[in-house]
Amino acid sequence: MTRRPLAFLCLLCIVFIAALTLFGLPPERGYRDRDTVSSLLEVPRSVSVTGEVLRSEVQEDYSYFILRRAVLSVESQHYAISNVKITLKVPVRYAVGVRVSAVGVLRGIEGPTNPGQFDKAFYYRLQGVGYTMSSPEITVISSHAKPFRETLAIIRETLKKRIRMSFPEDIAGLISAMILGDKSLMSEDIRAVFSMGGVSHMLAISGLHISLFGEGMYRLLALIPLFRKNRKRGAGLISAVFLVVYAVFTGLSVATVRAVIMFVIMRGASFCGRTYDPPTAIALAALLIVIEQPLYIYYSGFILSFAAVSVITVFRERSSLVLGLFLFLFTLPVIIRSYYEFSTYSVLINLIVIPLMPFILLFGLLGTLLGGGAGGIFSCPAIFLLRMIMKVLDFFRMLPYANFIVGRPGVGRIVLYYALLVVFIYISGRTRTRKIRFLLYPFAVPLIAVLVIRVRSGLSLHFLDIGQGDCCVMEMPGGQNILVDGGSSTVYDVGKERIMPFLKYEGIGTLDYIFVTHMDSDHTSGVIEILEAVRDGETAIKAGKLVLPYLKERGEAYREMEKLSREAGMETLYVKSGDSFSFEEKGSGSGHPDRSVIFTILGPDPEAESSPVDENGQCITFALKYGDFDCLMTGDVQNAGEANMTRLLR
Incomplete structure (x- = not known):
């Protein structure tokens, strides 16, 4: 580091800022009145919030915008608060920069209530958003817009419409995400396919996109004789300005800002006749990113972006395969700790996909800009390449052990893993014979095992917070996993947003049994989502047997559950009073009932079954x-079922 004093100083500053965040410094907007505002919002009430529109997005059947410099007015008192996300049930767009007043119920953003659940509060906090308001009354106070940001927003909406007209529905979502950074047109199943393949970075404006756009524009401008002897300097300056504007245009994601800053430093060094040093950049x-938002230090996107570019910088002289392996090994702990699973074949998939990215971006952009007949000539190659990539992803997804759900590793394991990884790379670097070095790479498998192997002992019961409903996850001492109900009448997408993330967090890749006590939606909605995801291949979670109450009279919901079980490849069991299950502890044998x-x-x-059937009374207990x-699991038992259960327990 003595050779790079600026880099060393930057790292010291980052460590210092990280230490400050542990003490809540520097304070965020609204920090002074945060407790007062929280107490005011404990009881839902209609309040007034005024602010300036920072961003406005319109979808097919709804819209939202972000208010910055927000001021809350309650009982003639005014409080400066963090940004507010306002959602409307109608597609209405407000110009960037206009000042509006919104009157409605203001709510704080909830953090996760179960392990593994997406931390929505932290995600919005990174954007400076601390509150939400749904369907308020809107009054425009000042219609004065910010010309630059508003022009970019209009161009963005125009290009989004052109993408929808120029590409098929499944491809339009991908092109919009890759060029505009807008994922609203993309279906959940396509997102799942790319995520399971370990190439979800394609669906964001990543450093790769910026590098391709920036370097491509620089080389193109360098060929144009506009700047005489200073041709390269002029090309570098224009391409740097273009990338800064593009970063603002696409939403200023962490990876985008990182890549733009590095590109500007690289071209700035060339402009000044200095040597570009990647580690310092x-x-x-x-x-610079951490100064703007210190909490990015704890954000997985920030860590992954800088880890990836650091590995590429250090090992750039290695072969593509080795570089891909090292990228995988260095980023694996961050991926697992954030998403609790990883793609086994992601190195190979990325080696196939990444070389195609320049062509997809080029033809996708030309197809969007030209549109119509001329644009079709260019959009066809982008469509072909993206559909080919999806075929590749489907092929690898069907292979054995394509994805592993391993749970969230502890900090101790991660430290041990990185220590062993450094030793592994040191030994491979010291080995001069290529054949011997190649033989060392299989030792990466036991290295990964240090991170992913989990040892389970005893019985664990987890009762999840899913709003109005029931859900219990049981981990047996013998390694079996059981889900008892999973539904909610108050939480939307409870299976995908709460139950499945918890299963992954715990490292549960297989549900050996799913007990559905009865067919009320507050017991089944999440189960249905899980089975649909298993059926459609949208999750690496596997399901074994579905256990239903034995009923003579079976309603439509019951028959639909049976059908979904078959489609998901599950076996359906029907149980009644007197049946039993035994789950033996590993190594205990059949002679140890205790x-x-x-x-x-x-x-x-x-x-006791009557007609019409009392599903609550005839639920599984x-x-x-x-x-x-x-432990007694009672479902929603009542009436004759409750009397029978009480009699049997006596």
Whole structure:
């Protein structure tokens, strides 16, 4: 670091800022009155918020905008608060820079209520957003817009419409994400395919996009004889300005800002006749981003972006395969700690996909700009390449062990992993014979095992917070995993947003049994989402057997659940009073009942079934026993079912 004093100074500053964040410094907007505002919002009430529109987005059936410099007015008192996200049920767009007043119910953004759940509060906090308001009354106070930002917003909306007209629906979402940074046109199944393949970076304006756009424009401008002897300087200056504008245009993501800063430093060094030093540029870019928002230090996107570019800088002279392997190994702990799973074949997939990116971006951009008949000539290659990539992703997804759900590793494991990784790279670097060095690479497998292997002991029961509903995840001492119900009447997408993230967080890749006690939606909505995701290949989670109450009279919801079970490749079991399940602890054998988990089914009782059927009364109830531990799972039992359960327990 003595050879790079600026880089060292930048890293020291980042460490200092990280230390300050532990003490809540520097304070965010609204920090002084945060407790007062929180107490005012405890009871929902209509309040007034005024502010300036920072960003406005319009979708097909709704719209939203962000208010900056927001001021909350309650009972003649005024409080400066952080940015507010306002959602409207109608597609209405407000110009960037106009001042508006919104009257409605203001709510703080909730953090995660279960392990593994997406931290929405932290995500919005990075953007300076601390509150939301739905369907308020809007009054425009000042219609004076900011010309530059508003012009960019109009161009963005225009290009989005042209993309929808120029490309098929499935491809339009991909092109919009890759060129505009807008994922609103993309379906959930396509997102899942790219995520499971380890190439979700394609769906964002990443450093790769910026490098391709910036370097491509620089080389193109350098060929034009506009600047005489200073041709390269002029080309560098124009391309740098273009990238800064493009970064603002696409939303200023961390990876975009990092790449733009590094590009500007590189062209600035060339302009001044100085040598460009990548490590210094990386450190300076990180410091500038952290100064703007210190919390980025804890953001996985920030860590992954700088980890990836650092690895590329250090090992840029290695072969593409080795560089891809090192990228995978260095970023793996961050990926697993953030997403709890990883793609086994991501190195190979990226080696296939990344070389195609320049052509996709070029033809996608030309197809968008030209549109119509002329644009079709250019849009066809982009469509072909993207559909080919999706075929590649589908092929790898069908291979054995394509994805591993491993859970969230602890800090100790990560430190040990990186220590062993440094030793591994040091030994491979010291080995001069290429053949011997190649033989060392398989040792990366046990290295990864240090990070992903989990040891389980005993019985664990997890009751999830899913709003109005029921959900219990059971981890058996023998390694089996059981889901008992999973539904909510108050939380939307409860399966995808709460239950599945928790399963991944715990490293549960297979649900051996899913018990559905009865068919009320507050017990089944999340289960349906999970089975649909399994059926459609949108998750690496596997499901074994579906357990339903034995009923003579089966309603439509019951039959739909049976059908979904078949489509997901599951076996369906029907249980009634008197049935039982035994889950033995590993290594205990059948002669140790005290070390086994016993489920004794108490309901439904077929003899007590009436017509029309009382589904609550005939729901699955069971007693769980594990050594000295007893647990009773009652579903929504009532009436005759409750009486029968009580009789059997006595």
